Amino acid sequence: MDGTHVETRDHLVHNYAPLPVTVAHGEGSWVTDTDGRRYLDLLSGYSALNFGHRHPTLVAAAVEQLGRVTLTSRAFDNDQLGPFADELCALVGDSLALEGTHAAMLPMNTGAEAVETAVKAVRKWGHRRGIAEPTIIVARDNFHGxxxxxxxxSTDDEAREGYGPFTPGFRVVPYGDAEAVAAAVDETTVAVLMEPIQGEAGVVVPPPGFWASLRTVCDDAGILLVADEIQSGLGRTGTTLACELWNVRPDLVTLGKALGGGILPVSAVVGRSDVLDVFTPGTHGSTFGGNPLACAVGRAVVRLLDTGEVQERAAELGDHLQLRLDEMVESELLTEVRGAGLWAGVDLPPTWESGRELCLALRDAGVLAKDTHGTTIRLAPPLTITLDDLDLGLDRLRDVLATR
Ligand SMILES: Cc1ncc(COP(=O)(O)O)c(C=O)c1O
Known part of the structure; x- marks a missing residue:
């Protein structure tokens, strides 16, 4: 190696087909590519960058912790983990169903690990109640990792093909159909696990009353309600948890993405301690879960959300976003828009061959967004975006759409 590295991409496995833009720098809502071109980031790392790129408070917390200690493993305790657990539980505790118990959290790293942890928790909880083969009800078109x-x-063939044999014990029902959920419950059912709003499916908002009905179904059956808030949570919808939009309190929530402030992977299961107490020493864990660097950043994220200002901003700017997208539907530049807070899924008219085609045109206009499933685009700007930048991004979207 002489230091003049020619990039080939021959050594990278192609499990992604990224838009052709190579980011070299990020600050706030903006990234700069290797040629010095600037782009407005309207994807925010699928909500992992809710606070934008390199938020100064989060970077400061990380740098401070880098100077102290970064990893202990759970073989030893560290001075960030206990406070992180207390502070995270204080942030979301009021939004959980905690009758007769208190909130507890179990730290992991990626979102998928948090979901795995929730699955293990509710299964073990079921086994303790004498259910030998516990089942979990999930939604069609879900995405959990x-x-x-x-x-x-998953019901996505592409995500499953070639990976069998699969883990049994899941029952799939249509998303948004509470009667189908009730009909799927039997004596083996231990939990309902769903996204409050389905992100990957195209920001699909369930019909009014759906989550309240899920709560009732779970209460009537004596089973657990688990909300996967990995993408919807931590301010994205204008509330700390999306479930707060409907005043529904789940028994467990999975959090991830933005919990790591866009700096490192941090996830957690938070919920009823009388459920999470099924985990005892040796029964579950992770070398990196709860490491002091992750906890220090997670604590700074919790502090940013603690005052409610970020959530309020997301709600206000979110109303503006939805209003402007509605206008684009009215002028037939889009066929449909769905969303909550600073989060929207927009469907393109048939003049566009694919969502990717639009994302390429947006990239040329200096805006980064990501297609999901065919002709749907997901918009999730940083919650810290300015109104001017949001309008600039939406102006560019409108202008690109108007070229067809
Ligand atoms: C709702 C939901 N759950 C879980 C995950 C998986 O998270 P990760 O990619 O960190 O494993 C995602 C990722 O998009 C998600 O949107």
Whole structure:
């Protein structure tokens, strides 16, 4: 190696087909590529960058912790983990169903690991109640991650093909159909696990009353309600948890993505301690889960959300986003828009061959967004975006759409 590295991409496995833009720098809502071109980031790392790129408070927390200690493993305790657990539980505790118990959290790293942890928790909880083969009810078109067990209950052929045999114990029902959920419950059912709003499916908002009905179904059956808030949570919808939009309190929530402030992977299961207490020493864990660097950043994220200002901003700017997208539907530049807070899924008219085609045109206009499933685009700007930047991004979207 003489230091003049010619990039070939021959040594990278192609499990992604990224838009052709190579980011070299990021700050706030903007990234700069290797040629010095600037782009407005309207994807925010699928909500992992809710606070934008390199938020100064989060970077400062990381740098401070880098100067102290970064990893202990759970073989030893560290001075960041306990406070992180207390502070995260204080942030979301009021939004959980905690009757007769208190909130607890179990730290992991990626979102998929948090979902795996929730699956293990509710299964073990079921076994303790004498259910030998526990089942979990999940939604069609769900997205909960990429591990073997998680894709076992995916309904996306591409995500599953070639990965069998799959983990049994999941029952799939249509998303948004509470009657189908009730009908799927039997004596083996231990939990309902769903996204409050389906992100990967195209920001699909369930019909009014759906989550309240899920709560009732779970209460009537004496089973657990688990909300995967990995993409919807931590301010994205204008509330700390998306479930707060409907005043529904789940028993467990999975958090991830933005919990790591866009700096490192941090995830957690948070919920009823009388459920999470099924985990005892040796029964579950992770070398990196709860490491002091992750906890220090997670604590800084919790502090940013603690005052409610970020959530309020997301709600206000979100109303503006939805209003402007509605205008684009009215002028037939888009066929449909769905969303909550600073999060929207927009469907393109048939003049566009694919969502990717639009994303390429947007890239040329200096805006980064990502297609999901055919002709749907997901918009999730940083919650810290300015109104001017949001309008600039939406102006560019409108202008690109108007070229067809
Ligand atoms: C709702 C939801 N759950 C879980 C995951 C998986 O998270 P990760 O990619 O960090 O494993 C995602 C990722 O997009 C998600 O949107």
């Amino acid at each position: 990429r591990t073997t067990t998680v894709v076992s209950f």
